[in-house]
Amino acid sequence: xxxxxxxxxxxxxxxxxxxxxxxxxxxxxxxxxxxxxxxxxxxxxxxxxxxxxxxxxxxxxxxxxxxxxxxxxxxxxxxxxxxxxxxxxxxxxxxxxxxxxxxxxxxxxxxxxx
Amino acid sequence: xxxxxxxxxxxxxxxxxxxxxxxxxxxxxxxxxxxxxxxxxxxxxxxxxxxxxxxxxxxxxxxxxxxxxxxxxxxxxxxxxxxxxxxxxxxxxxxxxxxxxxxxxxxxxxxxxx
Numbered sequence: 001x002x003x004x005x006x007x008x009x010x011x012x013x014x015x016x017x018x019x020x021x022x023x024x025x026x027x028x029x030x031x032x033x034x035x036x037x038x039x040x041x042x043x044x045x046x047x048x049x050x051x052x053x054x055x056x057x058x059x060x061x062x063x064x065x066x067x068x069x070x071x072x073x074x075x076x077x078x079x080x081x082x083x084x085x086x087x088x089x090x091x092x093x094x095x096x097x098x099x100x101x102x103x104x105x106x107x108x109x110x111x112x113x114x
Numbered sequence: 115x116x117x118x119x120x121x122x123x124x125x126x127x128x129x130x131x132x133x134x135x136x137x138x139x140x141x142x143x144x145x146x147x148x149x150x151x152x153x154x155x156x157x158x159x160x161x162x163x164x165x166x167x168x169x170x171x172x173x174x175x176x177x178x179x180x181x182x183x184x185x186x187x188x189x190x191x192x193x194x195x196x197x198x199x200x201x202x203x204x205x206x207x208x209x210x211x212x213x214x215x216x217x218x219x220x221x222x223x224x225x226x227x228x
Contacts, residue, residue, distance in 0.1 A: 034214055043202060043218045044158070093157050097214030103148070108157040 003027065004096050006106035013084055013113055020080045021109045023050075023094030029074035030096035035067075038091040038108075050077040050094075084113040117141065118205050120219035129228050133190040137203030137219050140184070146206035147179055148216065149188045151199045158202055162188065193226040200224070 005024045013019045023033055031052045036044040048069050049057040056069035066088075068080040081088050094106045121136045135149070146165055150158035162177040164170045164186065170177045176189040186205075190197055203219040206212075 032212070032214060034216070043220045044204075044216075046215065046217065049212060049215055091155075095214060095216075102163075103160070103214050103216070105157045105159075110155075 003098070004094065004104040004106045006092075006094055006109050008109060009107060010110045011112070013111070015085055015113055016083055018080055018082045019084055019111060020078050021092055021094075021111070023077045023079070023096070023106050025075045025096045025098075025104075028096075028098050030077075030098070031074060033071060033077040033094055033096045035069060035077070035079050036093045036095070038093060040091075044093060047079075052077075081111065084111070086113045089113045117207060118203055118217050118219040120201075120203050120222050122220070123222035124225060125222055126225045126227060127193050129193060129195060129226055131193050131226075133193045133197065133224055133226070135188040135190075135201050135203070135222050135224070137186045137188075137205075138184055139186070139203075139205045139207070139217075141205070141207045142181075142184065144181075144184075144205050144207050146213070147177070147186045148204040148206075149175075149177060149186075150202040150204060150218075151197075152202055152221070153199050161201075190224075193224075195226045195228055198225045 007022045033050040035047045050071040052071045058064045071077040093108045097103045117140045127133045149161040152158045164177040164179045174191045178187045200221045204216040207217045
């Protein structure tokens with residue numbers, strides 16, 4: 001079964017609203033999780049590193065006020081897309097690294113902003 | 115120069131043939147290298163990880179790493195139509211200081227035709 005779970009798998013929201021995507025590590029603690037974004041027919045681009053108990057580290061060019069990341073517990077990180085616009089429509093994927101060097105990806109979340 | 119670069123493809127091979135996928139990376143201190151397979155609309159799934167120079171075999175898959183040449187490859191033997199997917203090379207570029215933080219190549223689309 002899934003080791004890292006994302007929810008929702010698909011979401012449609014109206015322009016100007018905010019949407020939250022959850023990423024959970026199901027049977028291990030993850031002090032660090034990662035959020036990626038993937039446009040159609042493109043590769044994964046790292047958006048930010050989510051750090052439990054501290055601020056996220058954003059990659060260059062990613063608006064931290066637009067993509068709010070919260071990592072309030074060792075098993076949950078959330079990505080909130082604020083004031084969503086159609087250009088934010090994308091496939092968002094989280095990952096977490098487990099002790100022993102295994103990196104697990106969530107199932108991904110399709111966001112469509114209309 | 116891209117940090118992780120893959121042969122652009124698409125690559126088409128007949129069933130039963132060997133598919134060869136190549137990847138180069140820019141950062142000499144990189145320690146961890148991964149090959150992922152991604153089906154359309156799905157999250158990446160790990161095929162192989164490799165950390166040391168040389169070959170690593172797992173079933174029909176063989177990963178080859180040459181750190182001096184900054185090169186990693188994936189061979190798929192006895193290719194099957196079910197292997198048709200996008201193959202992503204991923205590298206932990208920052209020398210392992212943030213394990214799990216991956217930089218992906220642009221992906222190579224592989225088609226295995228019966």
